[in-house]
Amino acid sequence: xxxPMALAAFIAACLPIxxxxxxxxxxxxxxxxxxxxxxxxxxxxxxxxVLDVAVEDINAAGGINGSKVIEQTEDAQLDPGxxxxxxxxxxxxxxxxxxxxxxxxxxxxxxxxxxxxxxxxATVNAVASGITVRPWTIRLEPPDDVxxxxxxxxxxxxxxxxxxxxxxxxxxxxxTLNAANLFxxxxxxxxxxxxxxxxxxxxxxxxxxxxxxxxxxxxxDALWGSALPPQQLLLAKALAAQGFDKPKLANNIFxxxxxxxxxxxxxxxxxxxxFSTNDKVFGDNARYQGVSxxxxxxxxxxxxxxxxxxxxxxxxxxAMVYADILRKAGVDGNTPIAQARExxxxxxxxxxxxxxxxxxxxMPDGDGDVKQVLLxxxxxxxxxxxxx
Amino acid sequence: MIQQILNGLxxxxxxxxxxxxxxxxxxxxDRLNFAHTEIFMLGGFVGLVVIQAGGPLWLxxxxxxxxxxxxxxxxxxxxxxxxxxxxxxxxxxSSVAAGLIIDDLLQKVYGTDPPSLPLPGYITDAGVRxxxxxxxxxxxxxxxxxxxxxxxLQLFVARSRTGRAIRAVADSHVAASLLGINVRRVTQxxxxxxxxxxxxxxxxxxxxxxxxNLQAGLTFGLKALAVMAIGGMGDVRxxxxxxxxxGVLEGLAFYWGLGGYSDLVVWIAMILVLLVRPAGLFGGGxxxxxxxx
Numbered sequence: 001x002x003x004p005m006a007l008a009a010f011i012a013a014c015l016p017i018x019x020x021x022x023x024x025x026x027x028x029x030x031x032x033x034x035x036x037x038x039x040x041x042x043x044x045x046x047x048x049x050v051l052d053v054a055v056e057d058i059n060a061a062g063g064i065n066g067s068k069v070i071e072q073t074e075d076a077q078l079d080p081g082x083x084x085x086x087x088x089x090x091x092x093x094x095x096x097x098x099x100x101x102x103x104x105x106x107x108x109x110x111x112x113x114x115x116x117x118x119x120x121x122a123t124v125n126a127v128a129s130g131i132t133v134r135p136w137t138i139r140l141e142p143p144d145d146v147x148x149x150x151x152x153x154x155x156x157x158x159x160x161x162x163x164x165x166x167x168x169x170x171x172x173x174x175x176t177l178n179a180a181n182l183f184x185x186x187x188x189x190x191x192x193x194x195x196x197x198x199x200x201x202x203x204x205x206x207x208x209x210x211x212x213x214x215x216x217x218x219x220x221d222a223l224w225g226s227a228l229p230p231q232q233l234l235l236a237k238a239l240a241a242q243g244f245d246k247p248k249l250a251n252n253i254f255x256x257x258x259x260x261x262x263x264x265x266x267x268x269x270x271x272x273x274x275f276s277t278n279d280k281v282f283g284d285n286a287r288y289q290g291v292s293x294x295x296x297x298x299x300x301x302x303x304x305x306x307x308x309x310x311x312x313x314x315x316x317x318x319a320m321v322y323a324d325i326l327r328k329a330g331v332d333g334n335t336p337i338a339q340a341r342e343x344x345x346x347x348x349x350x351x352x353x354x355x356x357x358x359x360x361x362x363m364p365d366g367d368g369d370v371k372q373v374l375l376x377x378x379x380x381x382x383x384x385x386x387x388x
Numbered sequence: 389m390i391q392q393i394l395n396g397l398x399x400x401x402x403x404x405x406x407x408x409x410x411x412x413x414x415x416x417x418d419r420l421n422f423a424h425t426e427i428f429m430l431g432g433f434v435g436l437v438v439i440q441a442g443g444p445l446w447l448x449x450x451x452x453x454x455x456x457x458x459x460x461x462x463x464x465x466x467x468x469x470x471x472x473x474x475x476x477x478x479x480x481x482s483s484v485a486a487g488l489i490i491d492d493l494l495q496k497v498y499g500t501d502p503p504s505l506p507l508p509g510y511i512t513d514a515g516v517r518x519x520x521x522x523x524x525x526x527x528x529x530x531x532x533x534x535x536x537x538x539x540x541l542q543l544f545v546a547r548s549r550t551g552r553a554i555r556a557v558a559d560s561h562v563a564a565s566l567l568g569i570n571v572r573r574v575t576q577x578x579x580x581x582x583x584x585x586x587x588x589x590x591x592x593x594x595x596x597x598x599x600x601n602l603q604a605g606l607t608f609g610l611k612a613l614a615v616m617a618i619g620g621m622g623d624v625r626x627x628x629x630x631x632x633x634x635g636v637l638e639g640l641a642f643y644w645g646l647g648g649y650s651d652l653v654v655w656i657a658m659i660l661v662l663l664v665r666p667a668g669l670f671g672g673g674x675x676x677x678x679x680x681x
Contacts, residue, residue, distance in 0.1 A: 039495075039602065041499070042501050169648075171647075171648035172648070196645070197645040199642070199647055200647045200648030201648060201650065201651075202648060202651055204607045205607075205647075205650060205651055206597070206601065206607045206608040207593075207597060207608070209395050209398075209399070209596075210395060210396070210638060210639040210641075210642035210647065210650065211647055213392055213639070213642070214392070214642045214647065217391075217643075229501075230603065233502065234597055234599070237598045237599070241524065242522075257501060258501035262501065262502065262504045262599065263504075264504060264506075264598075266598070303497070303498070303499050304498055304501060305499060306501065
């Protein structure tokens with residue numbers, strides 16, 4: 001009589017223990033390569049904050065098939081060599097996939113290596129065209145050769161009287177030079193006159209008043225081009241000082257960062273292509289605003305990082321893409337790492353569209369395509385807003 | 389083209405102010421102070437602090453003069469005083485480190501994106517027309533302050549007792565010491581003056597570009613080193629003329645469609661000048677004898 005009861009009691013005592021054991025699946029690690037030190041550290045702080053929020057949300061939804069997600073951030077220091085080292089480090093330390101690196105040069109260096117190392121990677125910030133390498137890498141953000149034609153079309157629709165454009169470029173950086181050349185060819189394709197030579201300068205040029213004077217001298221109806229954010233800011237201010245008030249179109253290389261909050265009145269008349277601001281997006285605005293509010297709360301505590309999260313939500317969606325793919329593939333923390341990486345890579349290849357905070361189509365070359373609008377600087381708030 | 393030339397003179401005057409500081413220290417003390425460029429950059433942030441605290445625009449200049457001059461004294465104490473004799477390389481390297489520390493500390497406080505200086509429109513937009521060119525009141529302020537400081541320096545070195553002591557030390561530390569001149573004090577005064585001028589140049593540059601830029605020291609400030617070499621190491625007059633010439637050449641590079649190469653202008657000019665005149669355009673040596681004139 002006592003034996004069945006004792007057995008039942010024993011089993012009952014074991015149940016909580018086995019349940020606890022069953023819950024403790026090993027975590028799944030997402031790697032993150034960002035710029036955490038040096039002149040571009042604010043971008044890295046922003047990206048890490050966004051990913052922290054994404055990881056929180058993934059775990060709040062039960063993780064990935066019962067496994068929590070953890071994130072490991074490594075500092076690429078704006079150096080492609082360092083980006084490669086950090087990618088290999090994350091690969092060795094069992095990251096199932098890597099988010100990053102940022103910048104075209106770093107992505108261009110890591111993407112081919114991902115094919116050998118076989119750890120999936122997705123950049124969230126590089127815009128140079130033709131540098132994503134299948135099948136082990138993906139990029140949700142559209143590259144320049146997708147964005148810039150859309151931007152030009154929108155701009156000419158808004159300013160149909162434009163007949164002459166001048167082109168500017170940070171000629172020391174290949175991504176900005178390529179973007180400026182694309183602007184130039186699109187101007188010609190649209191039967192616009194390109195006045196003068198491309199007004200070039202480099203990242204070492206600390207006073208762009210000569211460039212502004214030259215642009216004004218060319219007397220275009222509009223100004224198009226591309227420069228890295230520090231020079232973009234200097235140029236905007238120099239043009240304002242010269243009284244150049246024609247409309248200006250650039251690629252979205254300074255969509256993230258503090259340009260929008262620092263440029264002030266000099267930002268008037270600048271248009272860039274984009275698809276989200278701090279509080280507006282094409283998808284679910286209520287959800288977007290909830291997430292962006294949490295991100296802003298975090299980054300506002302980091303000195304010098306600013307609160308322009310408008311482009312940074314691509315990093316959030318990238319983490320969600322990883323989680324979605326791995327969930328659907330039945331991966332959890334017990335899955336052998338090589339197998340989990342293969343599943344993620346297969347998911348990259350199968351991905352055709354994704355609706356997260358933003359809505360993406362994925363093109364055959366692994367780059368994203370998102371409907372663009374023109375964004376302008378809202379001077380009072382120091383944030384981007386959709387142009388009317 | 390006129391506008392590029394006039395604009396180049398304005399930029400060149402800021403190069404000249406920074407170059408004068410380099411050349412003072414080199415000419416009088418035979419030392420190269422690489423923290424000088426970061427002190428120039430620091431000047432911009434001093435100006436930012438004054439403006440953000442609600443201070444009037446004019447106050448940025450004397451405050452930068454004083455604070456950056458004080459930083460010059462710190463650099464002299466930490467990097468140069470204990471390193472005597474022929475250990476010039478050691479002292480120069482030490483000053484590189486000091487500059488990097490200044491840069492890093494500012495980055496920790498302000499982050500990596502350049503903060504904006506909120507300036508009133510009456511100084512950045514309004515101005516006068518000269519030779520069919522619009523010059524803002526800020527442009528005129530930059531030129532005015534630069535000319536005033538150069539003139540003041542010239543008079544100070546030529547006519548004041550301290551100036552005579554500086555010239556004596558420039559000729560010979562030993563002889564000056566034997567004559568009862570406190571060489572250490574003169575060294576401190578030179579470092580103070582040199583850094584103060586760089587600080588004022590830094591404020592003017594920050595006012596002109598509307599931002600306090602952490603990268604300014606390495607790029608803009610380093611060009612002033614080349615300007616010093618072009619003008620003649622140890623020659624203040626050469627630093628001024630060299631600075632103005634480089635500023636104008638950079639502007640003309642944009643006019644000729646060579647803006648992408650404008651940063652090379654100063655370095656190409658330096659090599660060309662030194663090939664023809666190794667002592668620089670006005671250099672008769674590394675001492676400031678010319679200041680007596």
